[in-house]
Amino acid sequence: EVQLVESGGGLVQPGGSLRLSCAASGFTVSSNYMSWVRQAPGKGLEWVSVIYSGGSTYYADSVKGRFTISRHNSKNTLYLQMNSLRAEDTAVYYCARDNRSFYDAFDIWGQGTMVTVSS
Amino acid sequence: QSVLTQPPSVSGAPGQRVTISCTGSSSNIGAGYDVHWYQQLPGTAPKLLIYGNSNRPSGVPDRFSGSKSGTSASLAITGLQAEDEADYYCQSYDSSLSGPNYVFGTGTKVTVL
Numbered sequence: 001e002v003q004l005v006e007s008g009g010g011l012v013q014p015g016g017s018l019r020l021s022c023a024a025s026g027f028t029v030s031s032n033y034m035s036w037v038r039q040a041p042g043k044g045l046e047w048v049s050v051i052y053s054g055g056s057t058y059y060a061d062s063v064k065g066r067f068t069i070s071r072h073n074s075k076n077t078l079y080l081q082m083n084s085l086r087a088e089d090t091a092v093y094y095c096a097r098d099n100r101s102f103y104d105a106f107d108i109w110g111q112g113t114m115v116t117v118s119s
Numbered sequence: 120q121s122v123l124t125q126p127p128s129v130s131g132a133p134g135q136r137v138t139i140s141c142t143g144s145s146s147n148i149g150a151g152y153d154v155h156w157y158q159q160l161p162g163t164a165p166k167l168l169i170y171g172n173s174n175r176p177s178g179v180p181d182r183f184s185g186s187k188s189g190t191s192a193s194l195a196i197t198g199l200q201a202e203d204e205a206d207y208y209c210q211s212y213d214s215s216l217s218g219p220n221y222v223f224g225t226g227t228k229v230t231v232l
Contacts, residue, residue, distance in 0.1 A: 035221065037165075044121055045157075045165065045208055047221035058218040094164055104212070105155040105170035112164055 002026030002108055004078075004095050009113030016085050016117070022078040022095030022110055030073045033098035035106065036080045038091035038115075046091075049080065050098065063089075085117045122147060123209055123224035130230040131199045139227045141192040141209035147222055149190035152212040156185055156194045159206040168207070169194060196229070204231045 008020040020036070036048040049059045049069040057069050068081040078095050092114050096106035124142045131137040141154060148154055154172050157165035167176055169185035172192065182203075184195045192211075196203055209224035 037221075037223075044226040045210075045223040047223065050219060050221070060220070061217075099170075102167070102174075102176070103153040103155070103171035105153075105167055106157070106165070106210070107167045107170070107176065109164040109166070 004097070004108055004110035006093065006095055006110040006113040009093065009115045011116045011118065012085055013119050014086060014117055017081070017083045018085065018115060020080040020082070020093055020095075020113055020115070022080075024076050024078065024097075027097070027108075029071050029076050029078055033100065033104070034069075034071065034078045035096050035098055036069060036078075037094045037096055037106070037109075038089075039094070039112075040088075040091040043091075048093070051078070082115070085115075087117050089115065090117045091115060121225045122213055122222045123211060125207075125209060125224040125227045127225070128228045128230065130232055131196075132232045133199055133201065135199050136195060136197045137199055137229060138196075139194045139207055139209075139229070141194070141224045143190050143192075143211060143222075145190060147190075147211045147213040148187065148192060150214055152214075154185065154187050154192035155210045156183075156192075157208045157210065158203075159208065161205070165208065199229075199231055201231050204229055 035050040066084045092112040095110045097108040099107040156169040159165045172187040173185045213220040213222045
C-alpha cells in the first residue's frame with residue numbers, strides 16, 4: 001500500500017527546534033518530488049518546502065533560513081528540521097508526494113503531525 | 120497569504136449542483152500552470168480530487184469536475200451528497216525568481232443543506 005506516515009510533532013518553546021519525519025511505503029522517496037505542507041489551526045493550506053529527486057531543495061519565504069528539508073534514502077524517509085521556531089509556525093504538518101505524472105499534483109498525503117510553539 | 124482566491128463558503132441541497140471558483144493572476148493560473156483541487160473532510164488530511172485542471176484520479180466520482188479559463192479555475196459538484204460536506208482547496212504554481220512556489224487557494228467550505 002502506498003502511504004506516508006509522519007511523526008515528531010509536539011510542544012516546543014519559541015526559539016526551539018524540532019525534527020519531523022515522514023516514512024514512506026509503497027514507493028521510493030528519492031525517486032519523487034516530496035513536499036511539506038502545513039495548516040495552522042482553523043486556517044488554509046500553506047506549502048512549506050520541497051526536495052526534488054535530484055536533491056535540490058526549495059522553501060517558502062516564511063521558513064527560509066530556519067527550516068531544512070532532507071531525506072534518508074535507505075530508510076525511505078523524508079525529514080523537516082525546524083529551528084528558531086515561532087508561534088506562527090504552529091500547525092499540522094503534512095508530507096505529500098508531488099506526482100509528476102499528475103501534472104505535479106500532491107497525490108499522496110500523510111495523516112499529519114501537530115506542532116505547537118508556545119511557552 | 121494565499122494568492123488564489125476562493126469563496127469562503129457555498130451550499131446546496133442534496134442533488135443540486137454547486138461550483139467553487141478559484142481566482143488567480145498572470146503569475147500563476149494565467150501563466151498556464153495547472154490547477155489541482157483537494158477535498159479535506161473534517162479532521163483528515165487533504166485528498167486529491169482533480170489534477171491537471173480537469174482530470175480525476177482513480178476512485179473519484181464523476182460528480183466532480185474541473186475546468187480552467189484565463190486566470191481562473193472552477194470545481195463543480197453535481198448531484199450533491201451529504202458526504203461531500205468538506206473544505207475544498209485549489210492549488211497551482213506561481214512563478215518566482217527564487218524558485219518553485221506552490222500556492223493554495225483560500226479554501227471553500229461546502230455545506231449540504
